Amino acid sequence: MAYQIFINLVIAFAWMLFSNSPVGFNNFLVGYVIGILILLFFRRFLRSDFYMRRVWASMKLAFLFIMELIKANIDVLRVVLKPKLDNKPGIVAVPTKLTTDWEITLLAALISLTPGTLSMDFSKDGKHIYVHALDISNKEQMIRDIQESFERAIMEVTR
Template sequence: MGASLIFNLLVALVWVFLKGEFNLVNLVWGYILGAGILFLFSQIPPGKVYTKKILGFIGLAMVFLVELYKANLSVLKVVLSGNTKPPSGIVAYPLEVKSDWGITVLANLITLTPGTISMEVAPDRKTLYIHALEVDDPQDVVAGIKESFEKRVLEVFE
C-alpha cells in the first residue's frame, strides 16, 4: 500500500512537471492518472515481471500507432477511389485472450482502428465478431490482428 501511494504521488509530480505549471488542478489530474495506472497494472498476475509488462504496454501502444496510421491510409484509399461498395464483411475472430481486461483492450484497439469495428463477443468468450471495411480474405484479417494486436495484448494482460 505504501509503495502504491509513493508511486501515485510520483506520477502526480511528474505530470505537474510535464504540464509546466504547479497548481492543484494539475496535481489532481496527475494523481488520477497515477491511480489509473496502478489500477491497470494491478490486474497483472503475481509472479510476472513488472518491467516486462510495462515494456509490453509501451510496445502495444507503438504498434497501435503504426496500425492506426496504416489503417487511415487504407480507408483514405477506399474513399478516394470512389468505390461505393468495398468488399466489406463480418469476420469471426478466434480469441486467444481469456481475461476480461485483455478482451476489452483488444476489442477497443480494433474499434479505434479505422475500417474495423468490434461488434460482439460470443457468449463462450472464444470468438469476437468484427466488421471490416475491406475483407478480401477473412483469414488475412484474422492473421493481421493476431500478429499486431493480440500478440501484444497477451504479453501485457495474460
C-alpha cells in the first residue's frame, strides 16, 4: 500500500512540475487524481489491493462514528432530561472477531468515545471487551449493534 501512495505522489509531482501551468496546489491535485486513475487502471499488476479502497473505508468509519456520536448524545440527553430515572445501567461482555491489538484498541476507543458507553476491560484471550452502558434495555441488541457497526467498519479498514 505504501508503494502505491509513493507512486501516486511521484505521478502528482511529475504532473505538477512538467505541465505548462504554474506550480501550485490545484495542479498537484490534478496530478494526484491522474495518478489515482493510472493506479486504478493498472491495479491487476499491483501486489496488494488498491489503496483507495482503504481510504474510502476509513472515511466511512469516520462518518459512522460521527453518526453514532450524534445518536448517543441524543440518547444520553433523553436519559438526563427524564423526570424519573428508569434507566438500566450494566456491564456487557461484547465478543469480537478482531484479532490484532490495534483493531481491538480502536474498537475500545470508539466505544469509549461514544457517550453513554465505556470500555472497561478485555478478556485474557482478547475475544471479549467488557462495556459499561448507561442504559441497557436489550443486551443482545447492543452487542449486535457494536458488531455490525464499529467492528465491521474496522475490519473493512484493516483487512
